[in-house]
Amino acid sequence: MKILGIETSCDETAAAIVDSDKNILSNIVLTQLKDHSVFGGVVPEIAARAHLDHMDKVVEAAMKDAGCDFADLDAIAATCGPGLIGGVMIGMMTAKAIAATHQLPFIAVNHLEAHALTPRLTDNAPFPYLLLLASGGHTQLLIVEDVGQYTLLGGTLDDALGECFDKSAKAMGLPFPGGPHLEKIAQSCTDHDAALARFPLPTPMKGRKNCDFSFSGLKTAARTHVQNLPEGALKEDDIAALAYSFETAVCNVLTDRCSRAIDAYKQRYPQLETASFVVAGGVAANTAIRNTLMSLAENHKISFRVPPVSLCSDNGAMIAWAGIENYARGKEDPLNIAARPRWPLEELHKTTAAS
Amino acid sequence: MKFKKILALDTALNACSVSFWNEDSNAYVTDRRLMKRGHAEILMPQITDVMHKASVSLADVDLIVTTCGPGAFTGLRIGLSSARALGLATGAPVAGLTTTQVLARQCLESCADQAQDKTSLLVLVETKRKDFYYQLFDRQTGKPQCDAAAGNSADILQQIEQQHTIMIGDAIDRFRKEAGNAAPEGLDGFETPSPEVMIRMACDIAAQDDLAAYKAEPVYLRDADVSPSKKEQRILEGYKG
Numbered sequence: 001m002k003i004l005g006i007e008t009s010c011d012e013t014a015a016a017i018v019d020s021d022k023n024i025l026s027n028i029v030l031t032q033l034k035d036h037s038v039f040g041g042v043v044p045e046i047a048a049r050a051h052l053d054h055m056d057k058v059v060e061a062a063m064k065d066a067g068c069d070f071a072d073l074d075a076i077a078a079t080c081g082p083g084l085i086g087g088v089m090i091g092m093m094t095a096k097a098i099a100a101t102h103q104l105p106f107i108a109v110n111h112l113e114a115h116a117l118t119p120r121l122t123d124n125a126p127f128p129y130l131l132l133l134a135s136g137g138h139t140q141l142l143i144v145e146d147v148g149q150y151t152l153l154g155g156t157l158d159d160a161l162g163e164c165f166d167k168s169a170k171a172m173g174l175p176f177p178g179g180p181h182l183e184k185i186a187q188s189c190t191d192h193d194a195a196l197a198r199f200p201l202p203t204p205m206k207g208r209k210n211c212d213f214s215f216s217g218l219k220t221a222a223r224t225h226v227q228n229l230p231e232g233a234l235k236e237d238d239i240a241a242l243a244y245s246f247e248t249a250v251c252n253v254l255t256d257r258c259s260r261a262i263d264a265y266k267q268r269y270p271q272l273e274t275a276s277f278v279v280a281g282g283v284a285a286n287t288a289i290r291n292t293l294m295s296l297a298e299n300h301k302i303s304f305r306v307p308p309v310s311l312c313s314d315n316g317a318m319i320a321w322a323g324i325e326n327y328a329r330g331k332e333d334p335l336n337i338a339a340r341p342r343w344p345l346e347e348l349h350k351t352t353a354a355s
Numbered sequence: 356m357k358f359k360k361i362l363a364l365d366t367a368l369n370a371c372s373v374s375f376w377n378e379d380s381n382a383y384v385t386d387r388r389l390m391k392r393g394h395a396e397i398l399m400p401q402i403t404d405v406m407h408k409a410s411v412s413l414a415d416v417d418l419i420v421t422t423c424g425p426g427a428f429t430g431l432r433i434g435l436s437s438a439r440a441l442g443l444a445t446g447a448p449v450a451g452l453t454t455t456q457v458l459a460r461q462c463l464e465s466c467a468d469q470a471q472d473k474t475s476l477l478v479l480v481e482t483k484r485k486d487f488y489y490q491l492f493d494r495q496t497g498k499p500q501c502d503a504a505a506g507n508s509a510d511i512l513q514q515i516e517q518q519h520t521i522m523i524g525d526a527i528d529r530f531r532k533e534a535g536n537a538a539p540e541g542l543d544g545f546e547t548p549s550p551e552v553m554i555r556m557a558c559d560i561a562a563q564d565d566l567a568a569y570k571a572e573p574v575y576l577r578d579a580d581v582s583p584s585k586k587e588q589r590i591l592e593g594y595k596g
Contacts, residue, residue: 038583045428045579052432052573056439070444086429089395090436096399097440101413173591181596226589233592335399 001074002066003327004098005320006059008051008091009083009111010137011035011042015062016316017073020324022121026065027310027317028058037176041166042136048086055094062316070102075332077323080108081340083137088339096335107323108333111314112345114322116144119278121321122307126274129305130265132258132293135281135313136162136177141211141261142345143268144278147325150345151268153261154211161250162283164215168222168246173234182243183286185236189244199225199242201249206256211264213257222246251292258293262300275302284312356561358418360411362441363550363557364402366394366434367426367454368480368525373401374550375409375416383551384409394433402437416447420557422548423451424574425480425488425503431573438571450557451571454480455490455503455524457548460556462523463497466542470521475500477515477539479524487511487526488576494521505576508533515539 001020008014016027032050036042063070078095081088092108099106115133119125128145139156159167162179169178174185189195201221204214225242226234262277269275277297283289284306297304311317359378365371371394374385384405388397406413421438424431435451442449455478462476473494480488482505489511490503501514512534522530522538523545531538560566 039581040583040588043579043581045581048428048432049573049575049579052436055436056443059440060443086432089429089433093395093398093433093436094440097437098444100399100403101441101444170588173589173594175596184596185594233590236591236593239591239594335403336396338393338396 001324001327002068002072003075003077003107003320003323004059004062004073004095005109005316005318005323006076006078006091006095007111007314007316007319008055008087009079009081010087010314011047012314013051013054013058014314014316015059016320017062017066017068018121018317018320018324020328024317025068026062027315028062028065029315030054030058033177040170040176042084044084044086047084048090051087051090055090059094059098070098070104073102073104075105075107075323075327077107077109077319079111079114079319080337081111081343083111083341085339085341092337092339100335105327105332106335107326107331108337109319109322109326110343110345110348112138112140112343113148113348114318115280116142116150116345117147117322117325118280118307118311118318119305120325121317122311123305125276125278125305128269128272129276129278130261132254132261132277132279133281134161134279134283136160136166138281139213139215141257143265147329148348150348152346153264154213154257156213156215158214158216159219161213161215162281164219165283168219171223171226172239172242174239179283179286182246183288185240186243186247186288188236189240191241192244195241195244196248199245201245203249203252203256206253211257211261213253218246218249218253247286247288251288254289255292255296258296259300262296262302277302277304279306280312282313285309356564356566358558358561360416361418361420361554361557362402362416363420363553364398364434364438365422365457365548365550365553366398367422367424367431368547370547371397371401372548372550373398373405374554375405375411376551376554377409377411383554385551387547387550389547394430398433398437413441414445416441416445418557418561419445419447419449420553421449421451421571422454422457422553423571424454425505425576426454427483428575435571435573442571448566449571450560450566450569452553452556452569453490453503453574454548455488456499457553457556458524458545459490459492460497461549461552462542462545463494464552469542470540473519473521473540475515475520477511477520477522479522479526479530481526481529487530491515503574503576512537
């Protein structure tokens, strides 16, 4: 079975073809970073315009790369939410049009579910697994019980982790998107203890009995440190130290929150032999975070999985794969499905359509 | 070029409209619905329904026509993304017509004998802001007298001769309120593009081999409404990334 997957929910215009044997036959991702960088963040109207400009060419390229005709496909899947609605509609309408023309099944994919199921495409992760989903728009801990079945353990009360990274990096004078730059400059910090002593940062929610997150206080504290630095241009050494302290605070928060989630997961499935902890979403590209979570999993004696960086950030392959998993279980959607700006995983089976 | 099976769609204004024309029967199958939102839900079922009623496979369509603005940004993108994807899926060319062109033609087709003293046709399309999308056409030839643009009522009044102009479009009531006595005479009934008129326009354009000039590209007439972040970002000395 081969499925075309289309993703346009944020600032990547992406299309891919994946088969049911987990082969990624093509995976085209066009990022709009440059279009948004002058604004210091993703601008919905600019994103929607760019998606329209590139969508058909991206699909065409994905088909060509895979050596496929539309007739070779078994279904068409597209992100129908959650995300920036103007962009979601471009991908959704594209998928609906191709499905209608070639009389193929159409599958409305939840973007979060696609991230959640990626470890099954890349690592054969067996159900049920514990998932930390952390990106620019989302931060959640959940147990992936099965396709379409998610138990939410906790989520962010304010900013998403990726958002906290990008905004803190911006305050530090780093270019957009700041996350990767923050990671890079933190690596050049030489005196770690001095950095932590000089730039103390809070670890919000640490010790709380639930599995929720809060990142806005951390962001504000990082900004305050920047404001307190001497006037004039910021010095690379100072920012390297602050960035190191920031990453350390984030890792401490994640260790505390995920450790609690692992306990909850183990309590629910005490006899599970294949227990695994999976990280997905753009933030999983950060090496310090990966390493921290890997040792956390080791300490808790459960296996750790993280998809390759290219499949952690938004892409079409994960949409195609979510399409395959859903279609294999008989899911198929009518062409009157609406795009949904909000579509929490707990409400996965509620789709809305025109009355 | 001559096309035999043409599909037209419009989602740019307050309607979701589809029409299919088949040369064999010279008949239209049309579904026009007035609606302010929900185009993304209704459009594709409308298209499959129209094709079903016409007993023609969507894959056999040989020309796709869509409105490409000016109008609601989300609306025009729904039409354009659908039309382009239909083009990709069928291999058929895709043409874009502006909402102002289509409304003008609609008026010229059906009201040629009305208000014959009016030599200019002013098409006014709602921006849902203070200004108007507008374009002026010659009443006799149907040719545009200016490019479509966005402007306020004072700008527009400067460009028209009130007594020789007739106005149409979904923004004429608001224009009348703003321009008062200076507003030209208005004609109701031309608020949303007719997909059948779009098909006739496409046939004419194709007959003159001019289809390439009507690209399925968005006509926004307005930049994205954003300004660069006002929060001053401090300079990081010597950082090369």
